[in-house]
Amino acid sequence: MLLLLLRRAGLLRIHRQAPQRTMSTFIHLHTLDLRVHDSPSLFISHDPSSNLSNQVNHFLPVYIFDERALDVSHLPEGSKPFSPRIRPSEDGRPNGAQQTRAAPTSRVAQFHRTSPHRLWNLLEAVYGLRDTYRRSGGDLLIGYGRPEILIPQLIKTLGEDHVAGVWAQKEYTLEESNMLKNLRKSLPGKVKLQLNDSKTLIPSKHLPFDPAKQTPDVYTAFRKRVEGMGLTLGDNEMLVPPVLTARWSPSKIFNDVRVSVGKKRVNLKSFPDIKLEGKGWIRSGSEYDSMQAMYSALVKPLLDHPPLAGWSSVVKSSDEPPDFHPESALPSEGGSEASALTRLEDYVGHDPKSEEKDGENDNDTDRRDSVWLGGAKAKTYKDTRNGLVGEAFSTKFAGFLALGTLSAREAGWRVGELLQRVGKDAKVRGNVYWILFELLWRDYFQFTTLRYNHKPSSLFDIDGFAASMQDSHEHERPDPNDWHKPNWDDPNDPARRWCEGKTGVPFIDAPMIELRETGYMSNRSRQNVASFLTKDLYVDWRIGAEFFEMHLIDYDTCSNWGNWQYQAGVGNDPRASRQFNPIKQAHDYDADSEYVKLWLPQLEGLPDDIIQTPWLSNKQIKDYPSKPIVENPQWKKFYHKTPGKHSKNKGNGGNGGRGGGGTYRGRSRGTGTGRYGEAHRGPNQ
Numbered sequence: 291m292l293l294l295l296l297r298r299a300g301l302l303r304i305h306r307q308a309p310q311r312t313m314s315t316f317i318h319l320h321t322l323d324l325r326v327h328d329s330p331s332l333f334i335s336h337d338p339s340s341n342l343s344n345q346v347n348h349f350l351p352v353y354i355f356d357e358r359a360l361d362v363s364h365l366p367e368g369s370k371p372f373s374p375r376i377r378p379s380e381d382g383r384p385n386g387a388q389q390t391r392a393a394p395t396s397r398v399a400q401f402h403r404t405s406p407h408r409l410w411n412l413l414e415a416v417y418g419l420r421d422t423y424r425r426s427g428g429d430l431l432i433g434y435g436r437p438e439i440l441i442p443q444l445i446k447t448l449g450e451d452h453v454a455g456v457w458a459q460k461e462y463t464l465e466e467s468n469m470l471k472n473l474r475k476s477l478p479g480k481v482k483l484q485l486n487d488s489k490t491l492i493p494s495k496h497l498p499f500d501p502a503k504q505t506p507d508v509y510t511a512f513r514k515r516v517e518g519m520g521l522t523l524g525d526n527e528m529l530v531p532p533v534l535t536a537r538w539s540p541s542k543i544f545n546d547v548r549v550s551v552g553k554k555r556v557n558l559k560s561f562p563d564i565k566l567e568g569k570g571w572i573r574s575g576s577e578y579d580s581m582q583a584m585y586s587a588l589v590k591p592l593l594d595h596p597p598l599a600g601w602s603s604v605v606k607s608s609d610e611p612p613d614f615h616p617e618s619a620l621p622s623e624g625g626s627e628a629s630a631l632t633r634l635e636d637y638v639g640h641d642p643k644s645e646e647k648d649g650e651n652d653n654d655t656d657r658r659d660s661v662w663l664g665g666a667k668a669k670t671y672k673d674t675r676n677g678l679v680g681e682a683f684s685t686k687f688a689g690f691l692a693l694g695t696l697s698a699r700e701a702g703w704r705v706g707e708l709l710q711r712v713g714k715d716a717k718v719r720g721n722v723y724w725i726l727f728e729l730l731w732r733d734y735f736q737f738t739t740l741r742y743n744h745k746p747s748s749l750f751d752i753d754g755f756a757a758s759m760q761d762s763h764e765h766e767r768p769d770p771n772d773w774h775k776p777n778w779d780d781p782n783d784p785a786r787r788w789c790e791g792k793t794g795v796p797f798i799d800a801p802m803i804e805l806r807e808t809g810y811m812s813n814r815s816r817q818n819v820a821s822f823l824t825k826d827l828y829v830d831w832r833i834g835a836e837f838f839e840m841h842l843i844d845y846d847t848c849s850n851w852g853n854w855q856y857q858a859g860v861g862n863d864p865r866a867s868r869q870f871n872p873i874k875q876a877h878d879y880d881a882d883s884e885y886v887k888l889w890l891p892q893l894e895g896l897p898d899d900i901i902q903t904p905w906l907s908n909k910q911i912k913d914y915p916s917k918p919i920v921e922n923p924q925w926k927k928f929y930h931k932t933p934g935k936h937s938k939n940k941g942n943g944g945n946g947g948r949g950g951g952g953t954y955r956g957r958s959r960g961t962g963t964g965r966y967g968e969a970h971r972g973p974n975q
């Protein structure tokens with residue numbers, strides 16, 4: 291009673307101890323989101339107004355080189371790949387029994403799943419990200435093996451009670467989503483995996499339909515529904531703002547990680563002090579903390595077993611990184627986030643008002659009337675996108691988008707901002723808008739994969755998505771038994787000659803050499819070589835997709851396999867058997883043969899009217915086939931045409947029209963039947 295009276299009189303205070311805040315670590319597993327800008331994880335772990343952020347003391351970003359995609363056997367205690375390498379079953383489908391120990395080789399052709407070029411590009415992205423974190427007082431923990439094994443070990447080291455959760459980007463492809471499923475299952479009880487929807491231009495939850503069930507079978511229907519949301523900039527419009535995390539200032543070059551919340555800035559939370567246990571981690575200051583040492587270890591298996599046509603001439607040894615190819619159409623060496631944002635700036639430009647100033651961020655200001663710096667390339671995008679030579683002809687965002695060093699939303703938002711400033715000039719607007727049109731193709735392939743990838747591996751199946759589509763125009767689809775299966779030991783095998791750039795058709799061989807040499811090939815050429823492989827040589831289209839996977843710096847599972855399916859007539863909109871006429875295409879898009887001469891210098895001495903058809907010359911050309919591997923009767927109409935007369939691509943600019951110029955219809959080898967119609971335009975025709 292006395293106590294109660296004293297307390298009421300305010301003479302006795304009972305101090306209840308405030309609950310002790312446990313130190314908590316936020317783990318973000320970087321996969322194909324190797325950036326700090328537009329990062330939902332950075333935002334939610336740092337936003338002072340969120341409960342979660344208040345519980346988090348440490349931010350722990352992790353990247354793991356996955357042994358299913360890369361041979362890690364030269365790293366300390368790195369596991370050996372499956373040996374002998376996986377053999378596909380008779381029909382080319384992966385053999386289930388052997389899948390338990392996947393090797394980093396492709397399923398059908400047993401190609402490496404990466405090239406030295408692609409590897410170096412990935413390392414630049416990963417180590418570039420680490421350097422960005424380090425500059426900000428943080429770090430990136432790098433490991434190798436399998437995330438679903440390493441992350442639980444890490445949590446054990448930190449203590450389950452001290453981990454706020456694990457975050458990662460949501461992926462749409464089988465391998466990546468399986469890894470995430472396994473990771474989810476392997477986490478200890480209290481720790482949950484959360485997925486960020488940060489991959490696509492349009493967040494899937496904003497779509498006016500359920501992408502897993504209702505993504506339309508035809509791109510135009512998809513685009514119209516999405517554009518129906520409105521093309522202006524805003525949360526409920528098609529273009530949603532990127533998350534305000536690290537901002538980039540063109541004048542300062544990318545420097546550090548600070549999360550902007552309204553006008554407030556928050557510095558990066560500290561990296562936890564961890565005593566790493568077990569194998570598979572790269573310790574700070576250890577040998578493989580160096581990017582060069584990591585390259586040496588990962589590139590060795592590739593150099594020890596080069597593919598038939600070899601690697602690029604700029605790939606020397608495991609002790610030095612590949613040089614930047616002087617003729618590359620890529621804008622710069624470097625796959626890092628800094629390179630990505632530099633390219634975005636170079637191509638699209640920016641509003642000087644959005645430049646970051648210390649302590650403020652005026653993103654909320656309506657900047658519609660202010661000036662815009664740069665953007666000349668974006669303003670001619672549609673006119674020039676069918677170019678073949680030089681860096682300026684298209685955005686070259688794809689490589690950055692593939693590794694997530696550039697966020698599609700950051701790119702789309704910036705393009706949207708430019709679109710608001712360009713005024714009423716329909717031509718300029720059309721050029722700028724077309725970048726969004728193409729970025730939507732990327733989203734489209736992600737969402738179609740989500741819709742049709744239910745049965746195992748249908749993205750990779752010989753009969754493609756078309757087999758599961760209702761309106762599949764079955765009679766026009768190729769018969770899976772008709773596809774040619776290569777004999778790699780035969781130097782005359784059509785698949786081998788295609789891979790080696792030795793078909794004897796210069797407009798096909800030049801891009802195949804460019805791909806091997808630089809890791810890039812223009813969209814125009816991708817369509818031509820894909821059509822040639824599948825419609826003229828009738829080679830199993832998956833071999834083409836796997837060859838691209840090995841070499842393309844911008845390899846993206848959905849875009850690559852989706853486009854290959856489309857070209858092979860087994861994917862979306864399977865009605866059209868699209869076949870390109872490479873001779874007409876050469877006249878249209880390589881009018882002065884600049885491109886062909888660049889990659890096949892041995893043809894340089896030939897007269898202009900036969901350089902694209904060297905078999906019409908009496909001259910024996912050194913190091914080049916004297917006859918094309920096939921000759922389609924449709925080509926003859928375009929023999930001896932004077933280059934330039936029919937050009938659609940003047941000076942690697944051209945009209946960039948999507949009229950499908952130079953395509954003809956027809957299912958089987960060498961039986962083109964007329965031009966392909968306007969109504970069925972495909973990706974980038």
Ligand SMILES: Cc1cc2nc3c(=O)[nH]c(=O)nc-3n(C[C@H](O)[C@H](O)[C@H](O)COP(=O)(O)OP(=O)(O)OC[C@H]3O[C@@H](n4cnc5c(N)ncnc54)[C@H](O)[C@@H]3O)c2cc1C
Pocket residue numbers: 675684685686687688689691692725728729730731732733735811812813814816817820838842844845846847849850851853854857973974
């Ligand atoms: C057989 C074949 C395979 C392909 N493989 C890939 C691949 O692995 N990765 C990849 O990103 N693209 C792929 N593409 C699509 C396209 O060729 C490339 O995106 C483009 O050439 C990359 O250069 P860019 O960034 O300068 O493109 P831009 O012309 O500047 O286009 C801007 C962006 O739009 C997107 N985009 C443009 N065209 C397409 C398309 N047809 N499909 C999907 N997205 C598109 C890309 O993200 C690109 O970066 C493939 C196309 C074909 C025909």
